[in-house]
Amino acid sequence: MSYKDQLKQLFPSITYDEETDLEEYVFINPKEIVEISKSLKSLHFNLILEFGVENFKNHKGITLIYVFEKADYRKLLIMQSKINNNAESIAQIYPTAMLYEREMQDGFGIEFNHSFDTRKLFLHEYYPEGFHPLKKAFTNAHLKLKGKVSPSEEYVFKKINGEGIYEISVGPIHAGIIASGHFRFNVIGETILNLEIRHFWKHRGIEKCAENKTPEEGTVFAESIGGDETIANTLAYCTAIEKISGIKVSKRAEHLRLLCAEMERIYSLLGDIAGMIVDVAYPVGASQFFNLREEILRWNERLTGSRFCKGMLIIGGVSKDVNSKTLDELGDYLNYFYSQFTNSFLKILENASVLDRFETTGIIKESLVKPLNLTGPLARASGVNKDERICHPYTKIYEQIMNPNKILNEGDVLSRFRIKANTIKNSANIILMIIKNMPKGEMSVNYDIKDGCSCSIVESSRGQNIMFINIKNKKIDRFKVRTASFCNWYAIEHAVMGNIVPDFPLINKSLNLSYEGNDL
Amino acid sequence: MNSPLFRIIAPKAKKNRDDEELKRLRLELKRSIGSVFGRSMAIREVDTGSDGSPEIELVNLTNPYYDIEQYGITFVASPRHADVLMVTGPVTCNMVTPLCKVYEATPSPKWVIALGDDACGIGIFKDSYAVIGSVDKVIPVDVKIPGNPPIPIDIIKGLLELIEKIGKEGY
Structure with missing residues (x-):
């Protein structure tokens, strides 16, 4: 019996909606969401996304969509709940729901009953009161911001009182060439007692901007x-559109897409590894990895015309073909890369002063992985084999050519360092296999856009990126994205506890989460 | 392929077509920073909503391939130490106040570079509710470096343009 049938037995009001090979849609009664969530939790389902869509499937008000996944179950269980402006919070059952609900509270003005945190999320103090950008009634245009903010309107951080406890507030603009984010520490002596992060300084309104655009735009x-994460997100986007419109991409385009995705994973994780070594004051060791990263970026430019592979992926395939001579040369380079990388990596691990800083620093316990929906290398360093290339395969290629991932249980900076290195080596091997198996075929296919909605999951360098696209009248009606960083950021609040303040940059770099992917 | 011999004879990364130009630009940089900035130019990077790629390219400028630090350019941790602010992103509503504060905190004489299409006001977010549109709508901008993101060579050229401008116009 499928899980939705099991649920239907418990909750007769559930009605079935469409089903694809990766998604199961059902409608639920909004009043029952708390009970349904409890049952799903006992079935070991995890909430991976919750968001709202206005004017969806003949419902004028707002439809809340809850996306659930289960470790050994390929399909996503997607609950649709038609509400007006009020819903029950499920943050008591799934802690990550608190963030999604705060997001919807800003975006649509939905009120959540029994919610334990109702502070604003992405709309900071200077936005006008009662402004909800994701409502269809609002047409995207520049706003008149508040001139002044009174102290009572300011964001409230958790206060910790006691003898000898002091606060350090960092950001939004903080040391280094880095994006904007705010960190509020409570410290006793040198030890961090509590950290609260506040983000969304870089909120650009991507979700609204994409509305009413054609899928190509x-x-x-x-x-x-x-x-x-250019390729990862574009891959998720193109996959979603292609699923909706029934477009079949050629084998060659599929291989080229994955080649770019793995190149992106390599350069992104190389940056993390180099950054971690810089943060323990060993720039000589780091420069090897910076060199390799520059070489990979130059290869990207050679393969796609852009150092970040921008413009490579299009709906229906890829925009540029790569000739076999270039692919052979890339194969030679990657063999050289592999040996260079392995050598440099082993040399770093021989260095006692590096190990001293890496070991037992910033531990993320395995028990946090599921409640916070932590994914990617970070989960694999804390004993959980989470990799969407295997858990929710978006292509058949990976299962044929991918080596099994390494899993470590310690959850400290050192294990993240080693897992990331292993992921890089794995990706290099995947690319070599892709080059070996590269089939002939079209670069892209012709297609017609159809209306409909779809959810797609992709493994980016940081973990699980999920995207929901709804197409209405051949235009984008709702563009919802949640990158791995949105959930993974909250791991840092737990990882730094009990560590000393000077280790914070190292722990931050070992996670290397995306500010822009979080803020949207 | 993993033999020690291969490591010696293996081609180093492909020669970049820009390598010759890079050599010329770096000498130019050294000369002009020496004469106009008294050998050192301190840059504070401010991100007001970029997609993260301009930051990656700025970090790349300090890698051994470009290594602009040896020509007198340093990226500093605080605007109080900076001569130049390098601003990326279309200036999100949430970042307007921090950007103004950073500008005020930077000691005069000071200059501002807008880096990337978004910062120059030609990016895809310029009409979004969540942004102001471009850096020059908030603080005065001296040089614009467009690109999505601008490649390292273009950033160096932009820096030279600024130094040349200061050399001509004075402080």
């Missing part, structure tokens, strides 16, 4: 979600 918005 929407591609640049998917690319701009995050510079170092």
Whole structure:
């Protein structure tokens, strides 16, 4: 019996909606969401996304969509709940729901009953009161911001009182060449007692900007979600549109797409590894990895015309073919890369002063992985084998050519360092296999856009990126994206506890989460 | 392929077509920073809503391939230490106040570079509710470096343009 049938037995009011090979849609009674969530939790389902859509499937008001996944179950269970302006919070059952609900509270003005945190999320103090950008009644245009903010309107951080406890507030503009984010520490002596992060300084309104655009115009918005996740997000976007319209991409285009995706994973994780070594004051060791990253970026330019592979992925395939001579040369380079990388990596691990800083620093416990929906290398360093290339395969290619991932249980900076290195080596091997198996075929196919909605999941360098696209009258009606960083950011609040303040940059770099992918 | 011999004879990364130009630009940089900035130019990077790629390229400028630090350019941790602010992104509503504060905190004489299409006001977000549109709508901008994102060579050219401008117009 499928899980939705099990649920139907418990909750007769559930009605079935469409079903694809990766998604199961059902309608639920809004009043029963808390009970349904409890049952799903006991069935080991996890909430991975919750968001709203206005004017969806003949419902004038707002439809809340809850996306659930289960570790050994390929399909996503998608609950649709038709509400007006009020819903029950499920944050008591799934802690990550608190963020999604705060997001919807800003976006649509939905009120959540029994919610334990109702502070604003992405609309900061200077936005006018009662402004909800995702409502269809609002047409995208510049706003008149508040001139002044009174102290009572300011964001409230958690206060910790006691003898000898002091606050350090960092950001939004903080040291280094880095994006904007705010960190509020409570410290006793040198030890961090509590950290609260506040983000969304870089909120650009991507979701609204993409609305009413044609699917082709929407591609640049998917690319701009995050510079170092360009391919991952565009891949999720194109996959969603292709699923809706029934477009079949040629085998060659599929291989080229994955080649770019793995190149992106390599350069992105190389940056993390180099950054971690810089943060323990060992720039000589780091420069090896910076060199390799520059070489990969130059290869990207050679393969796609852009150092960040921008413009490579299009709906229906890829925009540029790569000739076999270039592919052979890339194969030679990757063999050289592999040996260079392995050598440099082993040398770093021989260095006692590096290990001293890496070991037992910033531990993320395995018990946090599921409640916070932590994904990617970060989960694999904390004992959970989470990789969407295997858990929710968006292509058949990976299962044929991918080596099994390494899993470590310690959850400290050192294990993240090693897992990331392993992921890089794995990706290099995948690319070599792709080059070996590269089939002949079309670059892109012709297509017709159809109306409908779809949810797609992709493994980016940081973990699970999920995208929901609804097409109405051949235009984008709703563009919802949640990158891995949105959930993974909250791991840092737990990882730094009990560590000393000077280790914070290292822990931050070992996670290297995306600010722009979080803020949208 | 993993033999020690291969490591010696293996081609280093492909020669970039810009390598010759890079050599010329770096000498130019050294000369002009020496004469106009007294050998050191301090840059504070401010991100007001970019997609993260301009930051990656700025970090790349300090890698051994470009290594602009040896020509006198340093990226500093605080605007109080900076001569130049390098602003990326279309200036989100949430970042207007921090950007103004950073500008005020930077000691005079100071200059501002807008880096990337978004910062120059020609990016895809310029009409969004969540942004102001371009850096020059908030603080005065001296040089614009367009690109999505601008490649390292273009950033160096932009820096030279600024130094040349200051050399001509004075502080």
